[in-house]
Structure formats: C-alpha cells, structure tokens
Ligand code: ADP
C-alpha cells in the first residue's frame with residue numbers, strides 16, 4: 019500500500035496562503051495589485067485594527083463577470099495569463115492566480131463586483147475556504163473586496179501577528195509603496211475611520227511623492243536619468259544634506275512594481291560616495307524601464323524580489339545616473355531656505371516671499387525674519403533639472419557671526435575671549451578644503467574633521483544643558499509644518515514627551531500633519547522640520563534595533579532622548595564643505611577642550627588625527 023497521496027485542495031491553498039499571506043500588509047498589497055490591474059481611476063483602501071479586523075479595497079475598474087466570481091477565488095485561476103510564454107512578458111501586477119484563493123482560505127472574504135456591461139452586480143462570500151453562492155447585488159461598476167478577521171480560524175498564524183499598531187505600519191507602508199508606483203490613480207487610505215492619505219491622481223511623480231512625504235521634501239529632490247540601448251532609469255533623488263539615518267525613503271520600481279535589490283542600493287551608495295557621510299542614507303526614488311523578457315518577476319511568492327538578466331547593466335546605469343548629476347551640480351549651494359513645509363492647499367504664513375513649496379522665487383535678495391542667524395539669500399536663483407527654481411542659501415552654519423570684539427559665542431556658551439592668556443601655548447588653527455581644521459598643538463599637528471567635532475560639541479552641550487535643567491528652548495515665530503507617513507506620526511505621538519525633554523515641541527495639526535512649535539536654541543539655524551525628520555529616522559532605526567520583547571521594541575526613554583540629541587546635533591552641526599571664518603575655526607577649537615570626549619563624534623567616528631612632534635621629528639630624521 020503506497021503512502022504518497024495528492025493533497026486535498028484546501029490544504030494546498032493553505033500552504034500557498036503561507037507564502038502569499040503573511041500579514042494584513044500582504045492582503046493590502048495583493049488586493050491593491052488586483053485593483054490596479056483592472057485599470058481604475060480611483061482606488062479606496064479601508065483598514066480596521068491595522069488590517070487584522072478588516073481590509074477593504076474598492077476600485078472603479080473593469081469588474082468581474084458574475085459567472086467568473088467563483089473562479090476568481092479558485093487557485094490557479096487568472097485572467098492574466100493563458101500560456102506559459104505569457105510568463106516571459108508579464109504586463110500586469112498579478113499573474114499567479116492564487117492571491118484571492120489563498121486569502122479566502124484564511125479569512126472571510128466578501129467580493130462585490132460589476133462590469134460596465136452588466137445590469138447589476140454580484141456578490142460572493144467565502145469563509146475560510148467555504149464558498150457561498152453567487153447572488154445578485156446592486157453595486158457600482160468596479161470591484162470591492164473585503165477581507166474580515168484575517169487568520170481568525172488559523173490560530174497558529176494569528177499568533178504571529180504583532181500589535182495592531184505594528185501591523186498598521188506595515189500595511190500603510192505597502193499602500194505607500196504601491197501608491198508611489200501608480201501616481202496617475204487617485205488613491206485613499208483610511209484607518210479606524212480616519213483618513214490617512216488622500217492622493218489625487220497626479221501627472222508628475224514629484225507631486226505624488228510630495229502628497230505622500232511632504233511637498234517641501236519633494237521640491238528639493240533632484241531629477242536623475244540614464245539609459246543605454248536597452249534599459250533606462252529615471253527618478254528623483256535627495257540632496258546629500260537631506261540624508262537620513264535609515265533606508266525608509268529608498269524606493270525602487272520596475273514596471274509599476276516596487277522591489278528590493280541589494281545590488282542596486284549598493285550602486286546608490288557608490289553614487290553618493292564622497293558627498294554623503296558614512297553611515298548616512300540618501301533619499302532615492304528610482305524607476306526602471308526594462309524589456310519584459312529581461313526581468314523575471316516570478317521568483318518570489320509575494321513578488322517582492324525580481325531577477326534581472328543583466329544585473330551589472332543596472333548597476334552601471336544607476337551609478338552613472340547619480341555620478342553625472344553630482345559632478346555637474348554644485349552641491350554646496352543648497353536649493354531652498356529651511357522653509358516651513360507647506361502642505362497642499364493649506365495656508366501657512368510664508369517666511370520667504372515667493373519661495374513657496376512650488377518655487378518660482380523671483381527675488382534675488384531675501385532676508386528672512388525667521389533666520390536670525392544672519393543667513394543671506396543674495397545669490398542668483400538656480401534651477402535644477404526640471405525642478406522648481408528656488409533661492410539657494412549661504413553656507414549652513416549655525417555658528418554666530420564673529421563679533422567686533424573678536425570673540426565668538428556659540429549658542430548656549432558663556433563668552434570667552436579667543437587667545438586670552440591661558441598659561442599654555444595658543445593653538446593655531448587653519449581650515450583646509452572647507453572640511454578639515456589643522457591645529458598646531460604642543461603635542462604636534464592635529465587634523466580635525468569639522469563636522470564630526472562640531473557634532474560632538476553640540477551633543478555635549480545638549481547633554482550638559484539637560485543635566486543642568488537649563489536647556490533653552492526657542493518658540494518658533496512661524497511653526498514649521500511637516501506631513502508624516504502614518505507610522506512616523508504614531509511614533510511622534512508616542513514619543514512626544516522625549517522630544518519635549520530634548521527641546522523639540524511637536525503638536526498634531528490634523529490629518530497626517532504635525533507642527534513643530536519650538537526647538538532648542540542650541541540647534542542654531544537648523545530648520546525645525548529637518549531636525550524632526552532626522553530624529554524620526556533615528557528613533558525608527560533604534561526601534562528596529564531593539565529586540566522585540568516585553569516593550570514590543572520600544573526603546574528605553576533615556577536611550578531615546580539620547581538618540582534625539584544625537585540627531586539634532588548631527589543636523590545642527592556645520593557640514594563638510596562649509597567655509598568657516600577664522601573666528602569660527604578658533605571657537606570650534608576652543609570648544610573642543612571643553613567636551614569630555616572630543617576625540618570621537620557621537621557615532622564613534624574619530625574627530626581628529628594626530629601627527630606627534632616626535633613622529634614628525636623621526637620622519638625627518640631630526641632625532
Ligand atoms: P491574479 O491577480 O494573479 O490573476 P488573483 O487571485 O489575485 O490572481 O485574482 C484572480 C482573478 O480575479 C484575476 O485574474 C482577475 O481576473 C480577477 N480579479 C481579482 N480582483 C479583481 C478586481 N479588483 N477587478 C477585476 N478583476 C479582479
């Protein structure tokens with residue numbers, strides 16, 4: 019008697035479900051793909067309890083014939099492929115014909131659909147693999163798919179679901195990725211009765227990116243492109259100074275499909291080499307156009323990974339797209355003043371006349387009332403490839419201008435005369451290449467990384483001020499607005515207290531918008547919105563670094579405040595490339611002596627290298 023037998027279909031489906039449906043985010047992704055394959059102009063996504071309670075996706079696309087409804091939820095049934103050769107040129111997002119079948123196996127699914135030709139719609143319900151009858155139902159043209167109580171009858175899977183907040187953050191990410199790939203379709207996302215995203219159909223990718231991540235961020239992105247005879251890449255990338263702590267704003271797409279690819283991201287890193295600090299991540303949105311037979315999307319059940327026939331070709335292309343751009347740009351003349359993040363259609367007082375989120379600045383000289391640090395905007399406006407034309411600003415230095423007495427005061431420090439008799443040799447210091455400071459000291463010669471040192475100094479000042487209870491906070495005349503993706507919004511709400519104790523006051527402003535109403539004086543001229551964005555990136559990175567456990571990945575509050583301070587110090591510090599006046603150089607060198615661990619910046623990178631006198635003497639054979 020043989021022991022091998024063919025598995026019943028329900029078991030096959032449940033196994034497939036294990037691959038396709040991991041969590042609510044997978045349901046969102048599959049249903050969205052189906053909706054988009056139907057050629058809609060609008061798609062509405064509704065979630066409850068992070069998608070565990072309900073995921074509903076409604077589109078106004080082609081609809082499903084009533085007689086096809088049972089097939090739609092059957093395994094290996096699809097309208098998108100007929101013969102094996104079709105797999106070589108997939109033009110739709112779906113093709114495996116197993117998403118609806120898999121989902122129906124592990125949840126209660128209700129489909130309502132109507133084609134334009136049909137007089138009325140039809141409804142079909144499947145509960146954990148048990149299919150009901152197709153029944154007529156009045157409904158608009160298009161399809162609505164509801165997935166109720168995911169895994170409620172599969173305890174083993176349900177046990178793996180995380181807290182609704184975590185599931186929600188994954189699900190909304192899935193929405194965001196898909197929304198990025200399909201800018202022309204109007205899309206909404208609702209969670210627990212609250213509208214989280216309302217994205218009108220957009221012509222330009224920049225507009226969709228702005229609607230998702232904030233128009234100020236989008237306006238600063240640089241257009242890149244490159245192509246060879248076969249493939250092309252086109253996209254929007256961040257300026258080096260808009261760097262991030264994590265990779266959340268790195269998005270790759272091929273044929274309307276988000277994908278991950280280590281090799282391409284490596285090419286991105288290479289492209290930014292030299293203009294980005296080590297450990298920092300650039301913002302990149304890249305789209306590839308590749309002939310269908312050069313890319314295999316059928317290598318991953320959830321279609322998250324794709325395989326290219328000639329990966330090194332893409333690598334070279336990405337590298338050249340970025341390199342060409344960075345070689346022709348003067349990256350030291352930033353594009354916009356640190357303006358408030360101006361949301362779509364909302365009225366926000368403009369600190370920079372004519373320099374709104376969509377640019378069009380005409381004034382050649384602008385002195386901002388909100389920039390007391392004495393930045394001036396007296397350079398001619400530049401236009402980036404196709405982007406809006408906005409005025410550049412002078413070097414980003416939060417150091418105050420030197421005063422007539424020859425002393426310099428970093429915010430938060432009491433005054434001290436440079437070169438006052440200290441009983442020791444006065445250090446002579448010179449800035450080189452706008453990024454290093456070379457100091458003559460009794461011990462020898464030191465080369466200091468100006469950004470790393472200033473970051474360390476600021477960090478210590480922050481810590482000292484907080485310990486002494488004397489952190490000065492500056493209320494903002496014009497609060498800065500920031501549109502946040504849902505996960506970030508939740509994070510900011512959750513950690514508002516830690517932010518306040520670090521001097522950053524953030525308040526909800528309705529929808530996905532927050533306003534920053536105060537920032538620490540120590541942060542100098544850094545834009546409050548930039549500070550917050552940086553801090554969010556770091557908290558997120560911290561959250562994922564902390565092992566999940568009792569606190570569900572929540573970092574301890576002291577660690578959190580510390581990370582916030584690191585983030586603000588990093589953003590507020592002078593950058594490599596900022597020219598400094600002699601007084602500023604002297605002040606920095608002087609402040610170095612006051613910080614406890616001046617030889618390492620807060621990340622542990624060295625801030626200085628020393629060539630000892632003995633070593634020099636030895637090299638020149640003077641001993
Ligand atoms: P696939 O998308 O791989 O074909 P699915 O199980 O996701 O497999 O869907 C099965 C079929 O159901 C699709 O091929 C399509 O014909 C139909 N279908 C599913 N969702 C929709 C929708 N929103 N609009 C129109 N047809 C749909």
Ligand code: MG
Pocket residue numbers: 048051052111112113115117118
């Ligand atoms: Mg599908």
